[in-house]
Amino acid sequence: MYTVGISKQVDEQIAALPAEALAAFHEATVFLQVAPWNGNPYMGERPDAPMRTQTFGDGGRGMVTYLIEYRRLVEIIQVTWYS
Secondary structure (H helix, E strand, O other): OOEEEEOHHHHHHHHOOOHHHHHHHHHHHHHHHHOHHHOEEOOOOOOOOOEEEEEEOHHHOEEEEEEEEOOOEEEEEEEEEOO
16 A cells, blocks of 8 residues: 655645545546556656556546555645646
8 A cells, every 4th residue: 555645735736626636536546545556657658657647527537647655655746627
């Protein structure tokens, strides 16, 4: 199991999510705790790199960008919602 870290900047991005996105975002964080390597590579030419993305919400309207660190830590770098 991985620990998910969130910076103050990301905390503000989460607070700005619409109510309809919150449950899906929570599901995405559970995914990050269990299987973060199953996310999409941030850069297609580096498929094994620890920086990854995961979409969430209806139609993939949200995206979490994160970095997998060696101590079983996932640091969320950015949360984006496309309305």
